[in-house]
Amino acid sequence: MTTTDLGPTALDAVPDDAAYRDPARPVDERVADLLARMTLAEKAGQLFHTMIEVGPDGALAEGPSAMGVPSTTDMLLDRHLTHFNVLAAPATARELAAWHNRLQDLAATTRLGIPVTVSSDPRHAFTDNPGTALLSGPFSQWPETLGLAATRDERLVEEHADAARREYLAVGIRTALHPQVDLATEPRWARANGTFGEDAALTGTMGAAYVRGFQAGGDVAREAGLDGTFGAASVSTMTKHFPGGGPQLDGEDPHFAYGREQVYPGGRFAEHLAPFVELLAAGTRQMMPYYGMPVDLVVDGEEIEPVGFGFNRQVVTGMLREQLGFDGIVCTDWGLVNDAEILGRPFPARAWGVEHLSPLDRLARILDAGADQIGGEACPELVVELVRTGRVAESRIDASVARLLREKFVLGLFDEARTVDVDAAERVVGHPDLVAAGRRAQSRAVTVLATASAGPAALPLAPGLRVYVEGAEADTLPGATLVPSPAEADVAILRLKAPFEERGPGFESFFHAGSLDFPAEVVEHVAEVAAAVPTVVDVYLDRPAILAPLLGALGARGTLVVDFGASTAALHDALTGRVAPEGRLPFDLPRSSAAVVASRADVPFDTEDPLFRFGHGLTPGSPAPAAG
Structure with missing residues (x-):
């Protein structure tokens, strides 16, 4: 039975023994019973x-x-x-x-x-x-x-x-x-x-x-x-x-x-x-x-x-x-x-x-x-x-x-x-076991793109280093001696986020779109720090940012990693080897904006000569593929 009106049949009081209220009844029978009792407005x-x-x-x-x-x-x-x-x-x-x-x-x-x-x-x-x-x-x-x-x-x-x-x-x-x-x-x-x-x-x-x-x-x-x-x-x-x-x-x-x-x-x-x-x-x-x-x-x-x-x-x-x-x-x-x-x-x-x-x-x-x-x-x-x-x-x-x-x-x-x-x-909700499992997963997903073969920035980081930090909560680096400038450090850790063009204001501002290039001043700052001290750069990737300039700025003494959502504590676990970083790229990383613009929107892996390819990641026991 259906009704297109809020008439007396549909609006009759529902008896306590209505079939849809009985958990012992088959689901299809309960559905049919309830549907037949509904007004059009309720539907x-x-x-x-x-x-x-x-x-x-x-x-x-x-x-x-x-x-x-x-x-x-x-x-x-x-x-x-x-x-x-x-x-x-x-x-x-x-x-x-x-x-x-x-x-x-x-x-x-x-x-x-x-x-x-x-x-x-x-x-x-x-x-x-x-x-x-x-x-x-x-x-x-x-x-x-x-x-x-x-x-x-x-x-x-x-x-x-x-x-x-x-x-x-x-x-x-x-x-x-x-x-x-x-x-x-x-x-x-x-x-x-x-x-x-x-x-x-x-x-x-x-x-x-x-x-x-x-x-x-x-x-x-x-x-x-x-x-x-x-x-x-x-x-x-x-x-x-x-x-x-x-x-x-x-x-x-x-x-x-x-x-x-x-x-x-x-x-x-x-x-x-x-x-x-x-x-x-x-x-x-x-x-x-x-x-x-x-x-x-x-x-x-x-x-x-x-x-x-x-x-x-x-x-x-x-x-x-x-x-x-x-x-x-x-x-x-x-x-x-x-x-x-x-x-x-x-x-x-x-x-x-x-x-x-x-x-x-x-x-x-x-x-x-x-x-x-x-x-x-x-x-x-x-x-x-x-x-x-x-x-x-x-x-x-x-x-x-x-x-x-x-x-x-x-x-x-x-x-x-x-x-x-x-x-x-x-x-x-928020049980310590679940929180610990989530933090460990964050660390495991950290993806090492390039690492110094030797020196303070080589992974895993040694304990007791003097560390200069930017973009991270300093109190989440246990075992490290924090220093206020690169000149006083053994190693620097810089945390960055993938770039985007400001849109908005309002709701539009929440969507990170547009250019994937880091501003010149960011690259220049990384180069300045890396010239003073071996440096680890971590980039939070919500999109496949163009990292070639950062890789060049780091030089041979530097290490480049990316994360896909990691607290500073979880990143530190990965950098020090407390939890092995096992991540491998879920997409290609393009070499340039020109390659992105020239690619076809629906075709996977279509940017020319990517910097790093899908699946790249330096994990324990794996070979170390070179940048593309």
Whole structure:
């Protein structure tokens, strides 16, 4: 039974013995029973997956906020939303867990008592961007996804994901808006940091391990006594960005109008699609199409319409649903329908290729494309209007709502997993064992590109050296004697970050895009220090920076390493050999900007004569390949 009205049948009081409330009933029976009891407005609310914030001391936030987040009560009670992407976490896991329970308690007061599904962008590394990933806060801190790829250790990836799963579960986060298995084939692209690098095979292998860890389907979970079945001990993974972001025109990001075009000058679409096939086989539950608008893309002889992938029926229904057989949840990327205001500035909808359409027509396109949910939006009244005017059949809405409800039932949210133990959350999140494992992974991912054959800067660094440090916390170098100038030091350690062009202000400023060249004054300063004392330079790579000038500035006495998210303590562990640095590059490092500009955006390893190639890294017991 369905209804398009808030009529008396739909609004009848729900009996305590309703089938959907009985955990002994089969999931499909519970879904069907609940769906039949829902009004159109209640169904429409399920189709939106938007941001939510935590109030002071774990209270419910009653915005609107600087990120444009509405009132929690309004979204849940008035708009019937039950899927929320939580933004910045409070200082303690206890507060986050208490907030989650308050949110679930509010949901329980609604007519049907549908529980909330809380999701999160990555929050276990070093990135702090409200649009892509969040700083770790109370959670254990690991290297970025690029760093996991640099270790080449499938088991470590699964261990990381399992650790994050346990911490997510402890505070009630049940959907991971990750992993990101795009290929970083355009070196300038601002989203490379969240990928596993440039190689499709490595990305597929590591991404599959990531999914197994989060969904409790791998060896690590089984060794902990879980049976590998997706359920109450799992965190659902939303793999992104189908059918592969990365080949962006000039490396610009499609969060912004100037980066909307996705291009395939090398004809390598299939290579970008390949990791998603691997993750489907691994059992990922959800998919997110990208913002990008394909330009001049032909697949199997068919020209793909140049509209953003979230609006593209050929891609979502044709490729993902029909060709690849995916019957899980498809959720669009955030903000495709309505213009918004974020951090005090206007932020247009990412309706690339359909900018001319009204919000109502954009939503109709998304539903026709085959998506189940609209990310970053809270406008269920538009769904109601589409159904009541006959533009969209209610049966189409029912199909998506059934998928979304089924996931809640399978995750145990209607049953024992609805709320969490705040005391247990405090014990699990940031547990010393998890923190230590994350720090060790950071050290292992450190990648040695070139090292002095002898002298104070040769690795591993000897104990008791007099050390001059820049860009690092001095109190995290145990055993070293810190000195205030290069002239007084045996060795200098300089920590740098990959360069980028300032964009912004506001939300745009969080995206590191543009030139990969270090400013001349930075290179000159490295050369000055290296002339005075043997020097170790460490560069945090969120993109494949051009390091040739730094390598030249260091000279024969210097050492060049890169990290993909490492605290100073973790870097020190790697430099001194306390933890062996095992990293190998997850992408080529280009030799020049000219080589980057000349390369084809969709073709892996396409920059001419790279300085260091994919896989390079001087690890214990390995040969020492020369720079390319």
